[in-house]
Amino acid sequence: MxxxxxxxxxxxxxxxxxxxxxxxxxxxxxxxxxxxSSAQEKKFVAQANAICAQELAVLSRTPEPTTPAQAISYLPKAIAIIQRQSGRLEALSVPASKRRDLEAALSTGRQLGVILVRFLHQLRAGTYQLATFSQVQSQSVTLREQINVHFRKAGLTRCVTSA
CATH class of the missing domain: 1.20.5 (Single alpha-helices involved in coiled-coils or other helix-helix interfaces)
Incomplete structure (x- = not known):
């Protein structure tokens, strides 16, 4: 027993x-x-990458400017696309593991937006200088590189743009 x-x-x-x-x-x-990665992370990455692919496709159909007059027409469209993309990404359910990098990318994107809006105002007012253009271009490249680093860390490869 x-x-x-x-x-x-x-x-x-x-x-x-x-x-x-x-x-x-x-x-x-x-x-x-x-x-x-969890199912929630995979869902977030898929949704975010789809948003970025859609918005960047719209942006790519907008010819990049080569003159100040073209920039005055281009920048409002580009800024609107960037803001719409950011809003759509912010509206997603973001897993904790991705939140920090997404927030960093979007925060840096807002910094870039401020620079572009300021430059657009200077262009419209005719108060920009060649040095201003070079400075804006340099800042834009640097900020886009930082944004890309955060998007890559979050697995959002379709959000990465060429600098």
Whole structure:
């Protein structure tokens, strides 16, 4: 009788350990998706990348300016596209693991927007100088590189633009 109880106890412990190990394996495979991210993260990345692909496609159909007059026409469109993209990204349910990088990318994007709006006002007023153009161009490249770093860290490769 005591032997049966001991055997039953060992069997129960073995089943318990087996269940725990299987549960852990399932949690690792399901929770990580086999690729290091949860279902929520994958959904966010897919949604955000789709938004960026759509908005960047619209932006790419807008010819980049080569003259101040073209820039006066281009910048309001580009700024509106960037703001719309940012709003759409902010509206997503962002997993905690992606929030910091998305917020950093969007914050840096707002800095870029301020620079572009200021430059647009200077263009419209005719108060810009060649040095201003060079400075805006340099700042834009630097900020876009920073934005791209944060988008890459968040897995948002379709949001990355060429500098």
């Amino acid at each position: 005591a032997a049966n109880r001991a055997a039953d106890a060992r069997a129960m412990i073995t089943r318990g350990l087996l269940t725990a190990v299987l549960g852990l394996v399932c949690a690792v495979l399901a929770g990580c998706g086999g690729g290091g």
